[in-house]
Amino acid sequence: MSKPLRNAALLLVFHVLVTCRIAAAWIWIEGEQPATTNIGKHPWYYGQVKKDALSGRDFLAHFDPARAGEAEYLFNAPSTGAYTLWLRANPVQSSMHYSLNGAAPVAVDFSNNQTGLTNIAANNAPDLRFLAWCEVGRVMLKAGANRIRFTMDSANSHHGAIDCF
Secondary structure, three states: OOHHHHHHHHHHHHHHHHHHOOOOOOOOOEOOOOOEEOOOOOOOOOOOEOHHHOHHHOOEEEOOOOOOEEEEEEEEEOOOEEEEEEEEEOOOOOOEEEEEOOOOOEEOOOOOOEEEEEEOEOOOOOOOOEEEEEEEEEEEEOOEEEEEEEEEOOOOOOOEEEEEO
């Protein structure tokens, strides 16, 4: 990630924390590091993007007309409580759900609370290869081990991408 982009991302996180007056700790998870996944790397959707525009210079991207993509992440929370889930993902014609600690799936609403829409296509094509921050909402985490599963099931080839959350 370029230094200006990294600084902008850190400034955004700081702004969110200060604006929301969150005193609790925050947790950062890279999309490309799931504990389990059925996602393969599509040569166009994953392979032809601006890697320097991604946190960690990588992301998780799914594009498969035959099946939905799933990725599960294991993480630890420092304390029990409500956290605001922010997701940097593909909002363009996307359908994504998450399930926290085995609860029923919840749809990610990309229509609201979106900021920083970025075209990550290597050739700047105005296609599906975009990312944006989306405020998903408040979630309850337990102290210690937690797990979250994302399912990408968009109408167009079940596409979806997660940079970080």
